[in-house]
Amino acid sequence: MISRRRAVLALNALVLAAGLTGIATAAGAQTAKPITMRIAHALPETHGYSLWLADFKKELDTLAQGRVDVQVFPNAQLGKETEYLEGMKLGAIDGAVMGRHGQIDPRLDVLNLPMIYRDEAHVSAVLHRDGPVREKVDAIMLEKGFKVLGWGELGFRNITTKTGPVAKASDLKGIVIRVPNVEPWLAAFRAWGANPTPMDFSELYSALQQGVVTAQENPPELIYTSKFYEVQKFLSLTQHANIPSQFVVSKAYWDKLPDDLKPIVLKAARASQDRQVAATRAANAKLVADLEKAGMTVVRNVDKESFRAGAEVSWKAFEAKYGGDLIKAIQDTK
Template structure:
């Protein structure tokens, strides 16, 4: 923890924003420090651009939004710790399951039927969304809006994944999400959890021979440079969230809170639409670089492993929450 404190203290001093949330609130200008681990070319930038635009329109000169992209402030796990320490105010990330295991319901493989189902769960003020937001608030984080990275595809060094059986023995990097570890093991793979920031080097050095991500992540992080085949499995879709620390949120003046949420939601609509458009277009762009695209996927072959992960997660997530997501229309 001391190393983490030193790292964020140095960063804060370097950019002259070493004010705590309470001090920032005491000023007329509200300084908000937001981090994410994606490159500046990622659709997260569109989200935050719109966020800043709406805030500036409603409260000219009131907000000073400082964005730290491309993992400048470390990993998403470090963001959580930094928000608790008060050295970071907010982040866009996908670490909800790390905050509370019940939130792993959003990470379950094959939990979403399609984009419309994702929208019904997270972008339509559903009862499920309210439950998820309440869980995060209990744990110290205020959700402003939900975003997405998109349905995920598997890339390899030549292995063509047309069904779950083709994963047998494959050394594949996955996020450190227990339901995924369960599912990939059920599919016969050897899943290795690694931070996103380490994936490119792990593939390059042969630590793992495969990974899975949406096309936008594959493209902007240049995984196509170190992988030769991409299979359009669409086996999962991890959403992301724009959160503020609860302490920072509660310290905001009441008159700005509704607009902060409104601005984040306006940005999320742009980010989600842009991510989906980019993911569709980037399949062709990735193919144009010489990567072989496998389109004929037996998606139902992944169902048994997915349901095994549901059963294994019932104790930590709750079957009622799993069913609530599955049944949302």
């Protein structure tokens, strides 16, 4: 009888100990310090980049149950886009939303080639769904030390000018226009007769205001949120290119994430990517009318085909340097 009682007491003690251990483990998991993810971008808080990252943060909070503390630093608080790549390598920031893939590897300038995309559906087929092009460009990024969480969109780009409209490519002759420091673009704008001048986006408004450059090109959302309508008169809907943006973290940061957390981060990133693309396209469609209301003269009747010959100059230069495989892969994507 005594031995049986002792056995029961021992069993109860084991059950109690196991329960306490489980409670302690659960409490420990709940109170564990979240992993910080510091993400920078250079655009205003009103821009879609901020909305994209806010959506990602909300999605990840739900899926990861608070295990990751996403901290967003907009409006170039942590430096210019040109400084983010080095910042990630040094661990000063963990990731960024930007459009610097061509600086990460010049082969990725294929995504920037003028006139390379047929329409929005083609862009999505190339970059927003799994396929051979996305697989290849993601692999190149990882090889260079950056893990792609998502490919976003700024939208098709249009030219704004101070002195006159651009209804055809030859209207660009002699115009000093700011463009990103993307070699295929420099080649194309030179072929169109312009004087392309690279500079960081954060310096663009003051450069337009002071007349350092008299024209620029960007999607409607950037033109509106950056208030370029205050210093530019004409908006010409050239839709000559579509530079994708990317949400990346450093490979070093990615490698340190717990393995069970990585698919959760990717799931949240893909969901927020898809919503960012849809929201950006809707915003750009509306903002053309808003820019018109703000005083810009919108030139809708643009001879887009007149830009093709100059665009193909940049294609040939790119193909000679890096090969035509990716160009063909993009063109073949349905």
